[in-house]
Amino acid sequence: MRAWTLDDFGFENLHLKQVPTPVAGAHELLVKVSAVSLNYRDKALVEGIYAPEKMPKGLIPVADFAGVVAAVGEGVTAFGVGERVTSHFYSTWEDGPWLPEYADHQLGGPLGGGLTEYQVLGENAVVPTPAGLTDEQAATLPIAALTPWFAMREYGNIGAGDTVLVQGTGGVSIFAIQIAAALGARVIVTSSSDEKLTRARKLGATDTINYRTTPDWATAALELTDGAGVDLVLDVVGGEGIRDSIRAARGGGMVAVVGFLNGQSTTLDLMDVIWHQTRIQGIAVGHRRSFHDLVRFLEDHHIHPVIDTVYDFPDAHAAYDQLAAGAFGKIVIQVA
Incomplete structure (x- = not known):
């Protein structure tokens, strides 16, 4: 089969090769991959800035994918040949609180990912693909939607009457807008592009802030909420910007740290944290039970993923370049 393998860190070391097709073992599925979607994590991993100590040489990258069960191993009861399935990022996290060992079972590194024609997954490491979504659409769900x-x-209990601030219009952010709007929340979105902000309003954003023309977006968010602040900030930027997210949050509000576009470290004014009584919550995607809940919610509310561009399998490098340049929604690579 054909597979992209990472022979060392750096995009110059990501190569399309012929490799042996894997075989499903006990309680495993052999999945014929239809499509994968890219996350910033996948780019950072290739560049060697995402847990490099965990990554084996020759890794098949990309965490999120969907496909069709091509064969089943001994003892499999949950799925049969021909059924459509979507990968679950933390393959052993089924429910309950986070445990550190789950980090060793991430798809797309250190476990093999979806940038290949076939991949083996445990029968408990997938969810059924929603009937109303194509495989290309389903491939966007495991990280960006969950x-x-x-x-x-699971952490914020967001509902009608709450306010959510979403940074940017990438894959995670677009899903956040759609989900928060469907929950009945007020949705404030930041971006450097007025055109993207206009598109965000069509997906459910109620207020927008162009942080290029309004650099102090945290103060702008406070003004939009009459000084109260927002219930939840979805922080995809990380770095020193965490301080602005804390300023934008209401007293007792939550900053959900989900990304690190501007760096993996920050300095904080602890008095801001104390006076705001801010909850800073790291979000490591989520467990499989919550993924099932999400799928039902998407179906009930007729939410469809927003896909920016679909690339062919040999054009993976171009897909990564597009991810780095910025996208409105998700970048998908068609495999089958």
């Missing part, structure tokens, strides 16, 4: 859902429902 992350904001987990932040809003």
Whole structure:
């Protein structure tokens, strides 16, 4: 089969090769991959800035994918050949609180990912693909949709009357807008592009802030909420910007740290944290039970993923370049 393998860190070391097709073992599925979607994590991993100590040489990257069961191993009862399935990022996190060992079972590194024609997954490491979605659409769900859902429902209890601030219009952010709007929340979106902000309003954003023309977006968010602040900030930027997210949050509000576009470290004014009584919550995607809940919610509310561009399998490098340049929604690579 054909697979992209990462022979060392750096995009110059990401190569399309012929490799042996894997075989499903006991309680495993052999999945014929239809499509994958890219997350910033996938780019950072290739560049060697995402847990490099965990990544084996020759890794098949990309965490999120969907496909069709091509064969089943001994003892499999949950799925049969021909059924459509979507990968679950933390393959062993089924429910309950986070445990550190789950980090060793991430798809797309350190476990093999979806940028290949076939991949083996445990029968408990997938969810049924929603009937109303194509495989290309389903491939966008495991990280980009589950992350904001987990932040809003498992930690934030967001609902009607609450206010959510979403940074940017990438994959996670677009899903956050759609989900928060469907939950009945007020949705404030920041971006450097007025055109993207206009498109965000069509997806459910109620207020928008162009942070290029209004650099102090935290003060702008406070003004929009009559000084009260927002219930939840979905922070995809990280770095020193966390301080502005804290300023934008209401007293006792939550900053959900889901990304690190501007860096993996920050300095904080602890008095801001104390006076705001801010809850800073790291979000490591979510567990499989919550993924099932998300799928039902998307179906009930007729939410469809927003896909920016679909690339062919040999054009993976171009897909990564588009991700780096910025996208409105998700970048997808068609495999089958």
